[in-house]
Amino acid sequence: MKRFILAFIAAYIFIFLWGWLLNGVLLKDIYVQTPNLWRSQDEMMSLFHWIIIGQALIVFAFVMIYASGFAAGGVIAGIRLGVLLEIAAIGMRMGFYAVQPIPGNLLFYGSLSGVIEMIIVGAIVGGIYKPAAARTS
């Protein structure tokens, strides 16, 4: 349980910082191209708790999946899980792209950064979380 919480906290901190760097700094110019699709800065700040809860839920579910089926494999298994989840998420993103007038380059950069993000999250979780049996042997 202690390792579960540690893995959760470490992965959460990374996802939070990565999200800020990517969406708040690197992709800012692309978001500006479609202002109608996004909330104003003030509105986003008033709903900021949804970002925190959403990111926490993503990390919690990730660690839960890892702990209940992939934990014996270590870092490599964590990375593999991250890649599988992110490629499925790219499929979902393509579904959104079909119905929303999102710029194509946002889809591309969002997906690319998503793969990098989930590889690192997988490595963090795989590096920190160890099943009880592996630690005692």
Place this chain on the structure above:
Amino acid sequence: MNWTKFFIAFIAAFGFMFLFGFLWYAKLMNGAHQEVPILWRTPADFGNHFSSLVFGHIVMALFLTLLCARFVPAGGAGPCATLGLLVALVYAGANMITFAVQPLTTKILCGWIVGDLIQFTIAGAIIGALYKAAPAHVSFVKEGPRQGV
């Protein structure tokens, strides 16, 4: 990996996810979506991007099947449904973030989250019911003469 069963499970999952997506998001939630028309493509533009929707569903179904095959090699509807539920939680988290940055209504957010939970749980159960890994080895035992025969 049992590729025949894997392929059957993938096709079934894709069929279900596409049909469910059409019924839930396009039909049932159409009224909620129309409350913020600025967020969506026009029908003509959507038609031009329809291939992205189909390909996106293929990718989702394929990688959910791969995940189930790795996570639960023995198969089984229950364990794969649980995995599907956990995967849905990842996407529910992403939906919450989208709600914070896009002018969606809470009705849309709730609809998307409930839709994801139902869709991925049932898709997981379908995959688990259809997919079973091939046995690692098959040993043949020569049967001896039965007593009393």
